[in-house]
Structure formats: C-alpha cells, structure tokens
Amino acid sequence: MAKKDLGSDRVALAKKQAQAQVRAQERRTAVIWVVIGVVLVALFAALVAYIVRQSDVAAVGSGDQSTPAVASENYGFPVGSTGVVGEGLDDSRVRVDIYLDFMCPICGIFEETQGPTLDQLRADGTADVYYHPVSILDRTSQNTEFSTRSASAAALIAQESPDRFLDFLKAMFANRPEENTTGLTDAKIQAIAAAAGVPEDVVAKIPDHAYSSWVRSATEQASVDGMKGTPTVAINGVMQDAQANPDDLNWSAEGALLKFVQDAAGK
Amino acid sequence: MPQPATVEGASTLTRWRLVQPWISLLVRLAMGIIMIAAAVPKMMDVDESVRAVRAYRLLPEVVVPFFGTALPYFEFVFGLVLIVGVFVRWSAILWLALMAVFVFGVAWAWAKGYSIDCGCFGGGGDIAEGTTDYPGHMLERAGFVSLGVFLLVFPRTAISLDAWMRGESLVAASRPK
Secondary structure (H helix, E strand, C coil): CHHHHHHHHHHHHHHHHHHHHHHHHHHHHHHHHHHHHHHHHHHHHHHHHHHHHHHHHCCCCCCCCCCCCCCCCCCCEEECCCCCECCCCCCCCEEEEEEECCCCHHHHHHHHHHHHHHHHHHHCCCEEEEEEECCCCHHHCCCCCHHHHHHHHHHHHHHHCHHHHHHHHHHHHHCCCCCCCCCCCHHHHHHHHHHCCCCHHHHCCHHHCCCHHHHHHHHHHHHHCCCCCCCEEEECCEECCCCCCCCCCCCCCCCHHHHHHHHHHCC | CHHHHHHHHHHHHHHHHHHHHHHHHHHHHHHHHHHHHHHHHHHHCHHHHHHHHHHCCCCCCCCHHHHHHHHHHHHHHHHHHHHHCCCHHHHHHHHHHHHHHHHHHHHHHHHHCCCEECCECECCEECCCCCCCHHHHHHHHHHHHHHHHHHHHCCCCCCCHHHHHHCCCCCCCCCCC
C-alpha cells in the first residue's frame, strides 16, 4: 500500500511538473508574439511618420505650399547693393549666406557685431548677402513655435515688402526674446514690422503664418546643405566651421569677416 | 575560529540573493525610463531628431531621415521592454550594443571637432561652438554602460515578465526547484 502511494505521488509530481513546463512554454510563446506584435506596430508607426514627414518637407514647389518667389534655390533671401531683397544682385560678387534663427542668442550677437560689416560689404558691391531665417529652436519657445512664426513673418516681408526686410530683421534681433520663454506674440511681431515701415496690409497677414511649412522645408534643406546650427556663415557656398577647420572663417574674431570676404573677392 | 566566518559568509550570500533581484529591478527600471526619456522629445520634434542624426555626418543622406524618425520609436519600445522586464539578459546585451554605437558616434564627432550636442535626449544636433560638453557626456555614457553591465551579470529581476513566463514567483529571489 505504502509503496503504491509513493509511486502514485511520484507520478503525480512528474505530471504536475510536466504541466507547469507546458504552461511556461505557452506563456513564453504568448509573450514572444506580443513582443513581436508591439515591435511591428512601432515599425509601422515609424514608417507612417517617416512617409508623412517626407511628403511634408518635400511639398515645396508642389503647389500645396506658399513659396516666396523671391527666395533663392537654397531658400535664402538675396540682398544686393541696394538693400532690397532680390535687387541689385551680381553673381561676380562674393556670395555670403547667413543662417539665423530669431531666437538664437548668438545670432543676436552676430547681427549686432557683424551686421554693420555685412552692410558695408554689400553696399560697396563686394558681396551679396543671402539671409536664411530657419527654425531650429522651436523647442525653446514653450510650444509657441516662435522660431517658425518669426521666420514665416520674415519670408512674408521679404516677398511682399522687400525693401523693409533688412530693417525688420534688425528690429527683430533688437527685440530678441530669451530662449526658454514663450518668445514674442504675433501682435508684438506685427508691431515690430509696423515700426520697421512694413505696410499695413502686409503686417495684417503676419498671423496667417502662410510660410511656416516653407520655413520647415528651408530648415531641412539648410541642414542637408551642412548648416551647423545658427548662426552659420557660408562664403561662396562653403559652410564655415572654424572649430573643425582652422582655415575657415571665425567671425567672432575682430575684423575677421571683413578680411575673409575681401580676400575672397580678391581685394 | 574559522566557523563563524563561514557562517557569516553564507549569510551575506543569502542576503545578496534576496536583495539582488530588487537592485536589478531598480537598474532595469532606470534603464527603461532613460530610454523613454530619450524617445519622447525626439518624437515631439522629429525634424530636430533628423537634424541631430545628420549632424554626426556618419550616415548617408538617403537613410538619415528614416533613421532619425524611426530611432525614437525603437527607443520607446525598447524602454517598454525594459520596464516590463521581458528577455532581460538579451535586453542588457542590446543596451550595451546601443551604447557602443552611441559612444562611437560621440567619439567620432569629438575627434572630428564637430560642435555637436549629442541629441541623445532630443534637441541637439549642432550647437554653438565651444559649448559641447564631450567629457561630461562620456561620463554619463560610462554610467549608462555600468547599468547595462550590472543587468547583464544579474539579469534576474523582481516583478518581471521573465519570472511570470517561467512560472516563478514575482517577488521571490530564487528559482523554485
């Protein structure tokens, strides 16, 4: 009797263990499928996000997007000797591309310290300056997308009030909001534009943000072209990065910009 | 007398066996939270994520937009996997492999003299010259690597899907025999 009991106990135990093993295997299989499922869903979501983004960024010129006709192929606003966007340009001059974000503190310093030099080089016919307002600092304006809104306003003014573009740009930097604030409201941007002499009908269009998706594409293109944050200066199409390349322009050194551009012009 | 010493040694070991799954749990959760903290800001600003990837100048342009878009989704799912504690040992290996790739990227940027903010937790890409904190960043990476190594050595964690899968107790330290 005792012997038989022991035997059946052993059988029962073995059976129990086998069942536990089968259950563990089942759970394992289920978990593997769930993990695979979640990974596939994430992959699908990433693909959708990618496709949507590609079509958004590439929408320029497709007719879905407002494009300022005055902008150059690489999304800059060219200013020649007359100080008016799209006027007085000459391909034989040195080409200076400036990439800027209206919230970027160093762009403010650049405008303050180098703006007069650029104006001088432009006015005396040494260089044409291509201004690229981009939006790389939207994340620092507490979800108000100040960089995009301000760049969109700049695009609007470049297109519809080209003789006021430079004044607007300077006034915007004079009123530059600090990073990690809400930036300037549209009303404030409008007031700055009005004070810079932009006509009333153009000022009224600023809150439409008509060029915001163009600004997004411009920012993407600038990045593709090798823009290294803001401000970035390109001389004759070559992005300058003094830290990586000692021969490049280091604009923060006194008089460096003037000398570099004059050298490039062969003066 | 050698005997008390042995007893003490055994009790230390026992205590470690009891405590280790809970330490591993903390490590695992920290890693999961780090992954998700890295993923969310990138998902909120995909353009920024793409620019950050591009700024390393390591990948060809054709794959940069997809890589920059998909990376946060991958990080998010990996963070979830870590938090629920499924395939913990493999997760630790994947974590270390990822860190190897990221450290290589940052070392590359450093060596090339690029002014780069790693973009690890969103933001980033290129930044103003002279503000890149490469040593600080490498120190942070070293911390992340040690987390991964710990989990690789002690992958048994409390309250894990792994334990549930094996039919083990979620809170008990040792495997039932």
